[in-house]
Amino acid sequence: MNRVLVTGGAGFLGSHLCDRLIERGDDVLCVDNFFTGAKRNVAHLLDHPYFELMRHDVTFPLYVEVDRIFNLACPASPIHYQHDPVQTTKTSVHGAINMLGLAKRVKARILQASTSEVYGDPEVHPQPEGYWGKVNPVGIRSCYDEGKRCAETLFFDYHRQHRMQIKVVRIFNTYGPRMHPDDGRVVSNFIVQALAGMDLTIYGDGSQSRSFCYVDDLIEGMLRMMDSPADFTGPVNLGNPTEFTMLELAEKVISIVGGSSKLCFKPLPQDDPRQRQPDIALAGKVLDWAPKVSLADGLKETVAYFRKVLAQ
Ligand code: NAD
């Protein structure tokens, strides 16, 4: 039985990952400081004999015995990571150093949840892993983007210097049940607004694009990456390459939710990337992975989840 540590395990992606690890028979230690995550996301696992929840901030050292580490701890939505930007950088950088130090001591394999934000506002489209990105080092998104870039550097230096087994996945916009209703990300915002009969807030003119991956597909990719041959470090993109503008997304959400919501236009936030689409050829080749869930199907599941949560 694998003893698996999931940092950020009470968050949106982390809680789905814990579900899958428990389902396949792993012994899971979920570590979270509950900054954006919540106990309710893993409440259904608390009585399981092979699930353990620990309140801990990864910017402090952690001494546990595990075989594998998924490092997900870090707020992911712009309003959350911009709330305390210094803590965001510390979480990415000190958190990576602490988890890499732990992995080195116990000889664990470690996976970093990196992000498409390492490509910044990309000039290459779609983005392959070989593209180095266009990131503003001093803007309001930098605490997250540069923190994640530095974490990748640390992973590769620990690999080169200490011969550690590392895995780096670059996650593109992912959505699904257990997203935080107030986290300000576009999918949750649009669904919550549509369910409340409010107008949907389009930032800018809505022509900017993103490619949305359903959570189940993403978690499958992360698991395959962790189990991939030892000499494959990544970085590897994980995301759904089907690209939509924010106007198209808004129309889809309104058609699924129904009701009379219209669109209202707000200023575009600083450094908001114009376009984003993963090149997933590498994930296809090495991990035999590709997303399966269409945006329409994934949105239906997510709308059903928010309907239930908002009715409580
Ligand atoms: P989330 O905010 O729901 O989850 C992050 C979790 O980390 C939360 O439970 C939070 O409480 C915890 N956390 C934050 N700081 C911590 C700290 N210092 N110590 C311990 N725990 C801490 O976000 P998510 O969408 O589940 O993202 C998970 C990971 O995936 C993040 O690292 C994020 O950068 C990455 N990612 C997510 C997406 C996406 O679209 N969801 C895209 C790219 C990358």
Ligand code: UDP
């Ligand atoms: N966005 C929007 N309305 C909202 C929230 C976000 O138009 O209510 C836009 C945002 O400006 C960005 C895109 O949706 O262009 C995706 O935003 P999100 O915060 O979900 O993710 P990220 O920008 O980090 O990819």
